[in-house]
Amino acid sequence: MSEAGGARSHTDVLIVGAGEAGLGVATELRDLAFGGHVTVIGDEPYLPYQRPPLSKGFLEGKEDEDNLALRAPAFLDEHDIEVLQGRRVVSVDLADKGGTATLDDATTVQFEKLAFATGARARELPVPGASLVGVYTLRTIEDAKQVRTALVDTARLVVVGGGFIGLEVAAASRRRGLEVTVLEATPRLLGRVCAPPLSDYLMKRHAAAGIDIRLDTSVVELVGNVDGQVTHVRLADGATIPADVVIVGVGALPNVELAEKAGLECGRGIVVDQAGRTSIDGVVAVGDCAEQPHPNLPGQRLTIESVNNALEQSKLAAHVLTGVETPRRGVAWFWSDQADLKIQIAGISDGYDAYVVRAESTRLTVLYFQNNRLIAADVVNNPRDFLAVKRALGEGRSIDPERADDLSFSVKELLQGQA
Amino acid sequence: MPTIIFHSPDGTTHKVEARVGASAMETAIKLGVPGIVAECGGALACATCHVFVDPQWIEATGVAEDFEDEMLDDAETPRQERSRLSCQLRMTEELDGLELTIAPEQ
Numbered sequence: 001m002s003e004a005g006g007a008r009s010h011t012d013v014l015i016v017g018a019g020e021a022g023l024g025v026a027t028e029l030r031d032l033a034f035g036g037h038v039t040v041i042g043d044e045p046y047l048p049y050q051r052p053p054l055s056k057g058f059l060e061g062k063e064d065e066d067n068l069a070l071r072a073p074a075f076l077d078e079h080d081i082e083v084l085q086g087r088r089v090v091s092v093d094l095a096d097k098g099g100t101a102t103l104d105d106a107t108t109v110q111f112e113k114l115a116f117a118t119g120a121r122a123r124e125l126p127v128p129g130a131s132l133v134g135v136y137t138l139r140t141i142e143d144a145k146q147v148r149t150a151l152v153d154t155a156r157l158v159v160v161g162g163g164f165i166g167l168e169v170a171a172a173s174r175r176r177g178l179e180v181t182v183l184e185a186t187p188r189l190l191g192r193v194c195a196p197p198l199s200d201y202l203m204k205r206h207a208a209a210g211i212d213i214r215l216d217t218s219v220v221e222l223v224g225n226v227d228g229q230v231t232h233v234r235l236a237d238g239a240t241i242p243a244d245v246v247i248v249g250v251g252a253l254p255n256v257e258l259a260e261k262a263g264l265e266c267g268r269g270i271v272v273d274q275a276g277r278t279s280i281d282g283v284v285a286v287g288d289c290a291e292q293p294h295p296n297l298p299g300q301r302l303t304i305e306s307v308n309n310a311l312e313q314s315k316l317a318a319h320v321l322t323g324v325e326t327p328r329r330g331v332a333w334f335w336s337d338q339a340d341l342k343i344q345i346a347g348i349s350d351g352y353d354a355y356v357v358r359a360e361s362t363r364l365t366v367l368y369f370q371n372n373r374l375i376a377a378d379v380v381n382n383p384r385d386f387l388a389v390k391r392a393l394g395e396g397r398s399i400d401p402e403r404a405d406d407l408s409f410s411v412k413e414l415l416q417g418q419a
Numbered sequence: 420m421p422t423i424i425f426h427s428p429d430g431t432t433h434k435v436e437a438r439v440g441a442s443a444m445e446t447a448i449k450l451g452v453p454g455i456v457a458e459c460g461g462a463l464a465c466a467t468c469h470v471f472v473d474p475q476w477i478e479a480t481g482v483a484e485d486f487e488d489e490m491l492d493d494a495e496t497p498r499q500e501r502s503r504l505s506c507q508l509r510m511t512e513e514l515d516g517l518e519l520t521i522a523p524e525q
């Protein structure tokens with residue numbers, strides 16, 4: 001491991017971006033007994049850390065920076081993984097074989113193989129006032145520290161964007177007694193990442209907890225006082241909502257610019273195949289920055305922002321880099337904690353043509369089907385159903401959609417064909 | 420610093436120092452103790468940090484409850500009485516010497 005400063009001037013595998021995906025490639029290379037030099041360069045002043053707690057336990061003060069770190073320095077040393085912190089790769093020149101990366105301190109690193117693991121950045125709100133004091137996005141430890149401090153003495157929080165991060169912050173803040181408003185521009189929560197049954201359910205539960213959720217509501221301006229501190233949010237219909245703190249959670253933008261300049265094919269993300277291969281031989285892309293083939297909709301591609309995706313892609317890409325046959329990919333999954341709602345999602349529901357809702361008091365399971373085959377489940381407060389579906393998807397088992405709503409059988413029983 | 424003794428599925432034993440406030444899972448993962456996957460990083464969402472608590476320690480750690488208990492029902496390795504998800508074991512000085520056997524399948 002090495003601190004900010006000099007990297008090796010020549011490495012076998014260069015990994016740009018020291019997040020979950022970048023570190024994942026490095027550790028998987030070692031698991032595959034790759035013996036060459038591995039260098040990971042990241043522009044944040046931290047060793048690789050987990051982001052999920054930033055909008056959950058870390059924000060609530062239940063976890064600290066130490067809890068977030070993914071691996072100890074001793075682990076990186078032992079596995080001979082060189083991690084450069086606080087250094088940005090500013091350009092990449094690809095040659096016939098390998099290439100050269102230039103860093104922000106003008107040093108260069110030559111490499112044989114390259115992995116882009118540049119992640120994504122929080123999208124800013126494209127309205128006047130977005131840079132007022134008291135307005136935050138949430139992506140990094142630095143962001144989370146600021147938000148955590150800002151929320152201490154706050155009475156009124158406005159969250160712009162009804163996505164996972166926004167809802168997590170909203171739910172945690174509401175539980176602490178804040179007055180919370182969520183403004184969502186589209187007709188439902190989580191529209192970009194979830195099917196309507198989960199959106200509708202969460203809408204009801206959060207509203208019941210006292211969060212003021214307004215759908216179809218666009219923000220046109222953030223209004224501040226003479227000190228530049230945000231005081232109000234102005235809506236498209238002219239109405240204003242008072243706010244002490246505004247959290248903007250309107251999605252993430254994959255960091256593709258570096259790859260694009262290096263000549264890689266990019267769409268919303270860096271275009272990759274199932275195993276992370278880019279349009280150029282010897283170069284892979286993994287995690288939030290990669291745009292992959294859609295599992296249910298042939299011809300379409302998607303970016304997936306989840307820890308599971310970062311880990312699965314980095315595992316496959318490390319196989320590609322070492323020329324080892326790639327294993328089968330694990331089942332896609334995701335989680336989100338929103339106050340007393342534990343949300344777990346197995347599979348990818350996008351592309352479903354039918355769904356079945358199973359609801360019991362505070363639990364919900366929605367099973368999604370495509371051509372009568374189970375492809376995904378959204379589960380709230382029911383870990384047994386989640387794990388049963390996740391395992392079944394991995395083993396290619398399904399449920400008869402006709403019987404899927406029979407609550408006298410558990411999902412596990414239905415999946416085992418015992419029903 | 421409290422120590423934890425991990426028995427890994429590959430037959431190796433690892434005696435490691437844990438930070439007070441860190442979970443047993445976190446301690447193992449950060450140092451690369453083999454056997455624990457911990458895909459969710461401690462969010463109680465994946466059930467891939469399954470361990471069996473040594474009999475003499477079960478009183479100190481307590482048994483699994485609520486969501487943890489439900490998750491263990493469907494863990495890859497069939498659960499036992501002293502099964503815990505190691506991300507839910509927060510280290511204290513009192514747990515110095517804690518002995519955990521990592522479940523073979525995660």
Ligand SMILES: Cc1cc2nc3c(=O)[nH]c(=O)nc-3n(C[C@H](O)[C@H](O)[C@H](O)COP(=O)(O)OP(=O)(O)OC[C@H]3O[C@@H](n4cnc5c(N)ncnc54)[C@H](O)[C@@H]3O)c2cc1C
Pocket residue numbers: 016017018019020021022041042043044050051052053054055087088089090117118119120138139140165255258286287288289304305306307308310333334335336337
């Ligand atoms: C607040 C929050 C909550 C989340 N909650 C969940 C959750 O509950 N469950 C879940 O599954 N997922 C969650 N996610 C998503 C998950 O954290 C991401 O999918 C995951 O971190 C992606 O990892 P990555 O390595 O691809 O990207 P990143 O973690 O973004 O890492 C990329 C790194 O590369 C750096 N970088 C970029 N360009 C350069 C360059 N040119 N030179 C050097 N470094 C560069 C970036 O600064 C960054 O540090 C959450 C994300 C956030 C922000």
Ligand code: FES
Pocket residue numbers: 444457458459460461462463464465466467468504505506507
């Ligand atoms: S690490 Fe995921 S449940 Fe323990």
